[in-house]
Amino acid sequence: MAAHPTGIPIQLEPLVTRVLAPNPSPYTYSGTQTHVVGTTDLAVIDPGPDDPVHLAALLATIAGRPVAAIVITHHHRDHSPASRPLAAATGAPIVGPVAFHVGDDGPRADAAFDADYAPDRVLAEGDTVAGDGWTLEAVATPGHTSNHLAYALCESGALFSGDHVMGWATSVVSPPDGDMGDYMASLDKLLARDDRIYYPGHGEAVETPRRLVRGMLGHRKQREGQILRLLGEGAQPLAAMTARMYVGLDPRLLGAAERSVLAHLYDLRRRGLASEEGPAWRSAT
Structure with a gap:
């Protein structure tokens, strides 16, 4: 579990502050991590569940500064619902991947899609959101969901990896929307990049990202090999x-x-x- 309590802003680097939501579970680890980017004007990445305690913690962290954008990696309901009350409180637009609705027949109550997610601006590969001294570039990483986006912080070499890559566990890939072929291709895509550090949606920062991604690719290939051996029986x-x-x-x-x-x-x-x-x-x- 995380070494810091929920609701307390932790500065990870000059442009990045993390605030942990109070929604721990076997699937969310210590909770959803909201990242606040910038110093004078801000982006808020994955504001998390619609929880008044977490919203109050985010507004205290924002401390009256203008919010240029509320940025979403994917619209599972442990990531995006707080975007709406946060937008109402700050006047900021909600930006992120295209919205869609799909029946979720998986086992995760926390991972059902947020049916009310409706971005003011849809982002896709290469699109940017910028403020004073910071630029976030969208990196399409489908697999966990078909519309999952990571965001590269161009000024520091950090990548906000959402649920695609996390240090504490591998991502759940749940059909019909989750796709293992896409997930593996997205891992290959990240392996070819040179990001310095990952800040995931759950769990601590990943300080050796390419090593972790190589390990995740190997792990999934081992699982595939297990399946093929069992089918051979x-x-x-x-x-x-x-x-x-x-x-x-x-x-x-x-x-x-x-x-x-x-x-x-x-x-x-x-x-x-x-x-x-x-x-x-x-x-x-």
Whole structure:
């Protein structure tokens, strides 16, 4: 868990301050981390859940300074709902990825999509938001969600990685919107960059980002290899396969693990390596 309490602004570098929301869970770790960028005018990245205590902490951190933009990485409801009361309090526009609505049949109550998310400006790859002494550039990183964006702070080499890369755990990739092929491609994309540090939506800063991304790619490829070996034994029900792959996992996380296994299976099916057979899966080779 984080080494600082919720609601207390922690300055991470001259242009970046972090405020932790009081929404810890097995899926959010110590809570959602809101990042405030700038000194004279500000951007607020992922204001978090619509929680009056967290909103008060953000307004105290803002301390009357103008807010140029409220910036969203993706519209899961542990990241974007507070954008609306914060916009009402500050007059700032909400900017971020395109809004969409999808049925979320995954196990995460905290990860259901924020149905009321409606950005004033839609951002895509390469778009920028700027203020006095800072520029945020959108980096498209689909996978955890199809519209996920990270943001590069051009002046310092930092990347706000949202839920795409976190130091404490791998991201949940839950179909139908989460896509394992996209997730792996986005990791490859980040590996080719030279960002100095990552500030994720949950967990501590990642000070060796390329090393972590290489490890995450290796981990997912190992999971894929496990799946292919199990399918080689014959038809496999999803739940049974997940239980064999995640021995000793916190039972509260098994549902999310199953969604990630399913995302791998969909990716393998698309590549002609797996097929669905009733309630089970088998090798297609």
